[in-house]
Amino acid sequence: MDNPMAPIELFRLGPVIINQVVVVTWVVMGAIVLFALWVRLHLRRDKPGRAQQVAEGLLDWLRQEVRAIVDRPPEPFVPLVGSLFLFIFVSNLSSQVSPFAGPNVMPPTADINTTAALATVVFLAVPVYGVLLTGTLNYLKTYLQPVWIMLPFNVMSEVSRTVALAVRLFGNILSAEILIGVLLAIVPFFLPVPLMFLGLITGTIQAYIFAALSIVYIGGAIKMVEQRGQKKEESA
Amino acid sequence: MSLEMIAIVVAGLTVAIGAIGPALGEGRAAAAALDAMARQPDIAGSITRTLFVCLAMIESTAIYCLLVSMLLLFKVGPLFEQAQAAGSTP
Numbered sequence: 001m002d003n004p005m006a007p008i009e010l011f012r013l014g015p016v017i018i019n020q021v022v023v024v025t026w027v028v029m030g031a032i033v034l035f036a037l038w039v040r041l042h043l044r045r046d047k048p049g050r051a052q053q054v055a056e057g058l059l060d061w062l063r064q065e066v067r068a069i070v071d072r073p074p075e076p077f078v079p080l081v082g083s084l085f086l087f088i089f090v091s092n093l094s095s096q097v098s099p100f101a102g103p104n105v106m107p108p109t110a111d112i113n114t115t116a117a118l119a120t121v122v123f124l125a126v127p128v129y130g131v132l133l134t135g136t137l138n139y140l141k142t143y144l145q146p147v148w149i150m151l152p153f154n155v156m157s158e159v160s161r162t163v164a165l166a167v168r169l170f171g172n173i174l175s176a177e178i179l180i181g182v183l184l185a186i187v188p189f190f191l192p193v194p195l196m197f198l199g200l201i202t203g204t205i206q207a208y209i210f211a212a213l214s215i216v217y218i219g220g221a222i223k224m225v226e227q228r229g230q231k232k233e234e235s236a
Numbered sequence: 237m238s239l240e241m242i243a244i245v246v247a248g249l250t251v252a253i254g255a256i257g258p259a260l261g262e263g264r265a266a267a268a269a270l271d272a273m274a275r276q277p278d279i280a281g282s283i284t285r286t287l288f289v290c291l292a293m294i295e296s297t298a299i300y301c302l303l304v305s306m307l308l309l310f311k312v313g314p315l316f317e318q319a320q321a322a323g324s325t326p
Contacts, residue, residue, distance in 0.1 A: 003310040068282065164296050171299035174306075209292040216289065 005174070007111070025108040028090050058082075069212065070219035076133065077215055080125055084118060085211035092173055092203030096196065107203075110174040112166065119166035122214040123158065130221040142224045165213060172206045239316035247305035247313075254301025261294045 008020040039055045048056070062082045066074035088109055095107040108114045130139035143154045176199040183192040269287040273280045 005306065005310055065285070068285065167303060168292060168296045168299055171302050172295075175299075175302055205288065206292075209288055212285065212289055213292065 005112070008106070020106065021108050021111045021114065024094055024105060025091070025114065028087065028094055028108065032086055032090060058086075065212070066215055069215050070222065072222075076129070077218060080121075080218075081211045081215050084121070084214060085207055088118070088169065088210050089204065089207035092207055093200065095177060096200065106177060107173055109169055109206075110177050112170045115166040115170040118169070118210070119162045122165060122217060123162040125214070126158070126217050126221055129218045130225075133222055134225040138225045139221060141228070142221055145224055145228070161217065165210065169206055169210055172202055176202050239320065240313045243308045243313035243316060247308040250301050250305040250308070254304075255298050258294050258298040262291055265290055265294060 091108045
């Protein structure tokens with residue numbers, strides 16, 4: 001069996017090698033942007049079309065989920081978490097078109113570089129949201145919770161959970177792809193179909209989990225500041 | 237037995253043994269969540285949301301095992317083979 005982690009080179013732009021992952025990422029990005037533009041141009045207040053209803057339902061659902069996790073107005077978080085969810089969701093499902101577009105279209109999220117980049121975005125978003133919403137000093141003090149000895153452990157946990165976020169998405173999607181690939185080689189008829197259904201479920205759930213975990217991480221830093229403030233008020 | 241064969245056997249063992257713990261843990265977590273949902277159906281939504289996050293956390297240990305076994309199969313194993321072909325044992 002070929003190495004499923006090896007990049008598939010498609011063509012070169014000068015010295016830059018363009019892999020299949022990059023092209024599929026472009027297609028996914030283009031599809032999402034086109035959908036958004038189409039909905040934007042056909043926005044109607046009196047009689048919303050199908051696409052507008054899908055978009056509004058998705059936005060409502062995202063707001064509701066974010067509000068349930070962070071316990072505060074969801075507006076500042078929805079753009080980041082919603083984009084992460086949409087991109088990962090569409091990428092995970094992009095491999096389902098492979099029978100029509102060629103034998104082996106791997107989703108971009110089955111490449112460790114994509115998921116590492118997405119996890120880095122979350123890693124950077126935690127301090128940015130923490131500083132913007134609670135103030136620099138208050139955010140930095142959360143690293144000394146519950147006592148100052150915990151400082152190295154808090155820093156370590158930030159790094160390790162970022163690695164876990166990247167590896168979890170990558171491993172789940174790649175394992176589903178490998179499973180389908182092996183079954184296609186052994187029994188090409190019908191048997192891979194249930195596993196492709198399983199791939200659909202895994203892809204959706206993993207996109208949800210990535211978005212939920214990123215909002216839990218971002219909300220966690222803010223919640224710690226608020227809880228500390230409440231404790232101080234009680235003791236005063 | 238060449239070093240690459242050892243790498244393949246160890247890769248199989250990694251997934252086989254590494255899947256036991258997360259399987260038991262996820263079973264317990266799901267059972268506890270179902271129990272809680274049966275007792276308090278009103279907060280089933282919030283339990284489901286927390287359950288998904290918890291399952292993802294538990295599952296990640298199994299994913300690490302999968303990753304290690306894939307590294308053994310596709311990165312380390314071929315390295316051993318190349319080193320043996322070059323005449324030096326790593």
